[in-house]
Amino acid sequence: xxxxxxxxxxxxxxxxxxxxxxxxxxxxxxxxxxxxxxxxxxxxxxxxxxxxxxxxxxxxxxxxxxxxxxxxxxxxxxxxxxxxxxxxxxxxxxxxxxxxxxxxxxxxxxxxxxxxxxxxxxxxxxxxxxxxxxxxxxxxxxxxxxxxxxxxxxxxxxxxxxxxxxxxxxxxxxxxxxxxxxxxxxxxxxxxxxxxxxxxxxxxxxxxxxxxxxxxxxxxxxxxxxxxxxxxxxxxxxxxxxxxxxxxxxxxxxxxxxxxxxxxxxxxxxxxxxxxxxxxxxxxxxxxxxxxxxxxxxxxx
Amino acid sequence: xxxxxxxxxxxxxxxxxxxxxxxxxxxxxxxxxxxxxxxxxxxxxxxxxxxxxxxxxxxxxxxxxxxxxxxxxxxxxxxxxxxxxxxxxxxxxxxxxxxxxxxxxxxxxxxxxxxxxxxxxxxxxxxxxxxxxxxxxxxxxxxxxxxxxxxxxxxxxxxxxxxxxxxxxxxxxxxxxxxxxxxxxxxxxxxxxxxxxxxxxxxxxxxxxxxxxxxxxxxxxxxxxxxxxxxxxxxxxxxxxxxxxxxxxxxxxxxxxxxxxxxxxxxxxxxxxxxxxxxxxxxxxxxxxxxxxxxxxxxxxxxxxx
Numbered sequence: 001x002x003x004x005x006x007x008x009x010x011x012x013x014x015x016x017x018x019x020x021x022x023x024x025x026x027x028x029x030x031x032x033x034x035x036x037x038x039x040x041x042x043x044x045x046x047x048x049x050x051x052x053x054x055x056x057x058x059x060x061x062x063x064x065x066x067x068x069x070x071x072x073x074x075x076x077x078x079x080x081x082x083x084x085x086x087x088x089x090x091x092x093x094x095x096x097x098x099x100x101x102x103x104x105x106x107x108x109x110x111x112x113x114x115x116x117x118x119x120x121x122x123x124x125x126x127x128x129x130x131x132x133x134x135x136x137x138x139x140x141x142x143x144x145x146x147x148x149x150x151x152x153x154x155x156x157x158x159x160x161x162x163x164x165x166x167x168x169x170x171x172x173x174x175x176x177x178x179x180x181x182x183x184x185x186x187x188x189x190x191x192x193x194x195x196x197x198x199x200x201x202x203x204x205x206x207x208x209x210x211x212x213x214x215x216x217x218x219x220x221x222x223x224x225x226x227x228x229x230x231x232x233x234x235x236x237x238x239x240x241x242x243x244x245x246x247x248x249x250x251x252x253x254x255x256x257x258x259x260x261x262x263x264x265x266x267x268x269x270x271x272x273x274x275x276x277x278x279x280x281x282x283x284x285x286x287x288x289x290x291x292x293x294x295x296x297x298x299x300x301x
Numbered sequence: 302x303x304x305x306x307x308x309x310x311x312x313x314x315x316x317x318x319x320x321x322x323x324x325x326x327x328x329x330x331x332x333x334x335x336x337x338x339x340x341x342x343x344x345x346x347x348x349x350x351x352x353x354x355x356x357x358x359x360x361x362x363x364x365x366x367x368x369x370x371x372x373x374x375x376x377x378x379x380x381x382x383x384x385x386x387x388x389x390x391x392x393x394x395x396x397x398x399x400x401x402x403x404x405x406x407x408x409x410x411x412x413x414x415x416x417x418x419x420x421x422x423x424x425x426x427x428x429x430x431x432x433x434x435x436x437x438x439x440x441x442x443x444x445x446x447x448x449x450x451x452x453x454x455x456x457x458x459x460x461x462x463x464x465x466x467x468x469x470x471x472x473x474x475x476x477x478x479x480x481x482x483x484x485x486x487x488x489x490x491x492x493x494x495x496x497x498x499x500x501x502x503x504x505x506x507x508x509x510x511x512x513x514x515x516x517x518x519x520x521x522x523x524x525x526x527x528x529x530x531x532x533x534x535x536x537x538x539x540x541x542x543x544x545x546x547x548x549x550x551x552x553x554x555x556x557x558x559x560x561x562x563x564x565x566x567x568x569x570x571x572x573x574x575x576x577x578x579x580x581x582x583x584x585x586x587x588x589x590x591x592x593x594x595x596x597x598x599x600x601x602x603x604x605x606x607x
Contacts, residue, residue: 033472
């Protein structure tokens with residue numbers, strides 16, 4: 001980033017608080033009302049039996065840790081957590097990350113028109129509205145859909161969304177999100193010192209050992225940062241799965257965000273839903289803190 | 302939601318590459334020498350497979366949209382037909398949802414950019430002991446999953462009778478776009494040399510004056526990028542309006558496309574595909590425009606010398 005283009009000393013010295021706070025106040029008001037407010041309120045709600053219908057609606061009662069105790073003895077919640085981990089690891093950590101890295105690596109030095117054509121499609125999948133991506137994949141995998149009618153010729157016809165729902169949403173999410181990792185890695189690779197790689201090649205290093213001993217160690221930082229960011233983005237992914245399988249069949253692809261949606265907004269069990277949201281937020285917060293650690297402090301200065 | 306962090310990284314990288322275009326060109330390397338034909342063929346083979354993987358799901362969308370009677374499976378259309386587009390191009394199917402999307406995304410983008418511009422000024426220009434903690438808090442909150450606060454937000458909206466209130470939804474969307482908006486805005490503002498402003502300060506300009514007359518015009522490309530980014534991410538946001546809005550006539554395209562799909566039982570896939578394309582096109586166009594602005598970002602660097 002072009003962060004510091006002027007010497008520090010040329011900045012005006014300490015400002016009175018109001019001059020500093022004045023321009024910030026609209027942002028602070030919005031963030032407190034619509035961001036911090038709900039988060040704090042959710043902590044309170046999670047310890048009550050608040051519901052949108054029934055007894056809990058009018059007079060929510062303090063119930064202590066009951067929601068959390070219930071959560072960890074709720075087999076459906078545990079099931080959803082397992083699926084969420086599977087989804088994050090499968091589609092982000094293994095899928096997007098590896099595929100993005102490979103595309104960035106193999107694309108280096110290839111014909112410019114080919115690279116930009118391929119990148120256009122990869123980025124297209126990433127920038128199109130998520131709901132349209134969901135429909136495209138639904139139509140692609142549904143029995144009688146594009147892929148299916150192709151595989152029909154080989155006697156492999158089936159409803160992929162029904163037989164392998166988790167695999168279907170994982171592959172769709174790899175398709176959707178690979179562009180981000182690809183962009184991160186191709187930028188990082190163009191920053192690599194070319195002399196080092198040339199030297200290794202002159203010394204007769206094979207492509208594989210060049211990758212393992214030179215490129216990967218040099219890219220450690222972008223790799224860790226990328227993993228952090230895509231994990232955060234994938235953790236609360238809702239729309240793609242919702243459109244493709246709606247968590248089904250049964251609960252076969254019901255990750256935690258979908259389970260929260262069902263409990264809180266379809267069954268109106270708001271307090272239980274928020275308790276689960278807090279768990280999701282905490283997991284997100286941990287990853288976010290690690291990410292903060294990774295961002296160099298100089299970037300903030 | 303998933304897009305909230307993405308552009309920044311992209312912007313940062315692009316800035317990096319833009320700032321050092323020359324060394325980056327020199328820095329080209331190949332994992333395998335391109336002169337070795339076999340490995341080049343293998344590389345192109347792998348990339349071609351990747352291309353097929355990325356193109357295939359989109360084929361249905363395009364074919365079905367131009368097919369007179371599309372089923373969910375796509376066959377090659379015998380005649381290119383615009384009849385699906387003709388059928389969806391009416392007020393309640395297309396124009397009203399797209400107008401709602403414009404209102405939602407446009408208002409959110411304007412509020413976010415305006416508030417972020419004000420907030421970025423002290424963060425970029427003044428010293429304060431609160432600066433660093435505030436910036437850390439901002440980056441921290443860009444990482445939080447918005448999906449996870451939507452349930453308490455719904456509870457809050459229900460409590461204050463704000464469900465189905467477009468203005469409240471816009472303010473909520475602006476609040477969720479703000480952390481990232483402020484972070485980007487500060488980055489762009491740091492790129493504007495302070496010397497220009499100091500001259501204005503000597504002439505007695507207030508911070509409002511120097512922000513409005515000097516800083517904002519100079520970082521206009523950056524402001525445009527943040528506007529477009531916010532607009533596009535709200536344009537594609539399904540979950541928030543799906544939860545917080547209830548009246549059909551207020552639904553943005555993201556939600557109406559879903560009801561299109563789920564409510565009428567037997568769906569006309571050709572029309573769905575045609576509408577999807579109409580809804581997606583603005584996103585793609587705006588990204589291209591944003592890319593143009595990003596590439597021109599450093600053109601004002603000469604302002605100090607001139």
